Amino acid sequence: MVSAYNDLDRPPLDERSLQRALMAPGGFVSALRVLPSVESTNTALAAAAEDGAPHASVVVAEEQTAGRGRLGRTWSAPPRSGLFVSILLRPEVPLGAWTWLPLLAGVAAHEAVGRTAGLEVALKWPNDIVVAQGEAEDRKLGGILCETVSGQNAIVVGIGLNVTLRENELPVPQAGSLALAGAESTDRDPLLRALLRSFGTWYGRWAEAGGDARAAGLAEAYRESCATLGRRVRAELPGQRDVIGVATGLDPAGALLVTTADQEEVAIGAGDVVHLRPEDAN
Incomplete structure (x- = not known):
């Protein structure tokens, strides 16, 4: 019989312990389940939402067999090798402000990793968590899908974070994990607690400000942790159109502002963004 404890580097999460810690009075989390295996935590939680799950319900999976990323991409990872978590929100703010939620999740992940893993990571607009690799391309540690x-x-x-993924388990060469990046700790329990607490704090500030990211301090926090700003980038937009320039800021909706060589400022609301090396900049 295969046990979750066979791989000592990847112990299972304790649902009851997490519930006691995170569902305490005054906390953010209203309900929390740890599932052994699901195709996608986002799909599982959306189904629960349709059945009436409350705001701030959380689903965590020990294994995702068909996790989803942006643009319909799918991925999977070995059991207990990462954090696979989804959070249900029923925001009482204008719909137009919801575009900040993936950025809010990124700020929460950035804080949680720094606090529990002792690792300096950064955010790549709009939804990637990355770690710098010196002169090499940044390695992707995780992503966010709303x-x-x-x-x-x-x-x-939905937030996915590679924690103990090994070199031979990486789905693509550009991927990475906390363990491979030299994290001080790869214990998923305190990492998950820190992530949900940080998310709850930032969500509370954002909601109290009526979805105004600047008033909540969220816009500034994102700018400080974003590796994309100040870089030369290529934004690959729908319709096979590319925009090349310097990422100079964010607009009020969280879209990336890119200034091209002819000084045109373009707001990028959707699309893939590639960080360009100097030799690729033209």
Whole structure:
């Protein structure tokens, strides 16, 4: 019989312990489940939302067999090798402000990793968590996917973070993990607690400010942790159009502002962004 304890580097999460710690009075989390295996935590939580799951419900999976990323990409990882978590939100702020939620999740992940793993990571606009590799390309540690719930005023925020993924388990050469980056700790329990607490704090500030990211301090926190700003980038937009220039800031909706060589400022609301090396800049 295969046990979750066979791999001592990847112990299982304790659902009851997490519930006691995170569902305490005054806390952010209203409900929390740790599932052994799901295709996607976002899909599982969206189904729960349709059945009436409350705001701030959380689903964590020990294994995702068909996790989803942006643009319909799918991925999977070995059991207990990462954090696979989704958070259900029923925001009482204008719909136009929801575009800040993936950036808010990034700020929370950035804080949690720094606090528990002792590792300096950065955010790549709009939804990647990366670690610098000297002169080499930044390695992607995780990503964020936000999906609205059909027929409801609700959204699911999915966060995936590679924790103990080994070199031979990387899905692509550009990927990485906390362990491979030299993290001081790869214990998923305190990492998850820190992530949800940080998310709850930032969500509370953002909601109290009516979704105004600048008033909540969220815009400034994101700018300080974003590796994209100040870099030359290529934004690959829908319709096979590329925009090349310097990422100079964010607009009020969280879109990336790119200034091209002819000084045109373009707001990028969707699309892939590539950090360019000096030799690739033209």
